[in-house]
Amino acid sequence: MVAGRQVWLFPLFVALALAATAAEAGGLGMLVVLLQLLLAGPNEVQSGGAVVDFVRSVTITLVGNSVMAIAFATVSLIMAKSLMMAAYQILSAHVNASVNDRFRRLAFRRLMEAEYGKLVRRDSGSFQNLITGESMRATEALGVVSQLLVNICSLIVFFIMLLLISWQLVVVMVLGTFAAYVVSTLFGGKARQAGQVVTNTHALLATRLESVLSGLRMVRIFGAEEREIQRFNAYSEALRQGFMRVQLLKAATGPISDTFYLCVFVGIVGVSSQIHLPLASVITFVLIVARLQPHVKDTHWCRVQLSGLGSAVDSMAEFLREFPGRGASAKGKRFEGLSDHIRFHHVAFSYGVDQEPTLSGISFTIQKKKTTAIVGGSGAGKSTLINLLLRLYEPSSGCISADEQPIDEFDVASWRARFALAGQDAELLDGTILENVCYGRPSASLQDAEAAAERAGILEFIRGLPCTWDTRVGGRGVRLSGGQRQRLGIARAMLREPDLLILDEATNSLDSLTEAEVQGAIEAMAGKTTLVVIAHKLSTVMSADQVIVLRGGKIEEQGTPRQLLKRAGHFRRLYGATG
């Protein structure tokens, strides 16, 4: 598990806790001996019961009979206990911080390695909440477990001492504590439910916030600010109520357990007068019970806290189970590059088990160093076909092969390393222009980046910016125009120098002049690189070696552009409409 290396620290926690409790118990015993000596004055000290007499004889043997020496030893023991507890706290904070760090890293790695289709099905806000919030709460739970362990050790030591003094008083105390336990269990269950509600609401709020922030322009244009504020306020209010409920439950545990302890105290006084226990023993018992109280309270608190944090541990565990990372599924040989062709054999695909197939009966061949154009109306399944080629999704049936070997036999990373994509939406990341252009080839030099930008028709624009290549593009590239983003996307794809370049309507936001320029650069790659081009403007696919015409997820026609133009088919109709 994530806590792996830190687990060996647990015995150390227990040892520290036992030593601290022993020091505290010893200090308490000596305090009673000190009181006995002060009360007796010059007279002989009377017996205080077996335990007290034993502690007195040990104290006198070790420290001597002097009041000052015993006082000094008492203070030293209590100081030693405080120092050990401080050491425990530092150690525990260290474990907490490192486990939290490892949790976060592991969760992010799993997210990066997760199957794309699974990621898309879940809200991105829930992942954010998980990695920033829930992982922290889950580690907090680990800290609470160690605290619980420490408290239990202290309770055991004190309990043995109490039993040695008087079992009758222990019965009174146990009955009281049991009643407190029952009540706190009831509260624990409620706190767990309330904690789950807070977690869920927090995820909803984070998702909404993220989608509103990424769609700020739409919110403004459609005048939806007030609506979004209302919706956000509703989530925020639900979160406030949930938080208050958890806090109320936590706050209630204090007064309730105090009431129980007061009853226990009255019971102890009553029973000890009945059984004629020596005063020194009663004082020692009460002192220990008083010291026991914070430990019992702490144990209750830990339990309630654990119930609240349990939901975070559950969601982290569920996440780690759902996203097992690449380790489990790493397989396949290295893809060393295409020798001749990629072939789709009767491929069908649907995005969900209960959804209509988005693609069906897809069979065609992409020849190396040739240009394949895929055309078809909006929603025909063109981008889906590319998703399958890039192995973001697996076909539901049929198979895609490269040089007659099924592509799922290749290691995914080595497969994708041969591809580059410039898409409908350039999908830039927050960072500088240089970082974005070099994203597919981080080792590229500035000269290479400039050459790619030149071919994508964006170099002049970049040079004209106040910070040139160091200009930040903003989240998703919001500080750039659609066409500028698209050209950066093309430069990024070209800089990767892929064996297979996929252009999914990569120039649809450009004006005709710029588009012609970029098209020229793309056409110059034809014959050297395998190109897969998707375009609505059919004039741009006229130079392709073959055209695949998709309609409703099926291949309607395929052939060279000239062959297809001669037929009075779907291609001709599309061409007539947009060419």
Ligand SMILES: Nc1ncnc2c1ncn2[C@@H]1O[C@H](COP(=O)(O)OP(=O)(O)OP(=O)(O)O)[C@@H](O)[C@H]1O
């Ligand atoms: N992640 C997804 N989950 C479920 N359905 C999806 C998903 N992505 C696309 N679809 C559906 O699959 C169908 C094909 O979508 P696709 O993006 O492949 O179309 P396209 O041919 O690229 O269209 P366009 O020219 O508009 O880009 C559409 O009906 C779309 O609603």
Ligand SMILES: [Mg+2]
């Ligand atoms: Mg598309």
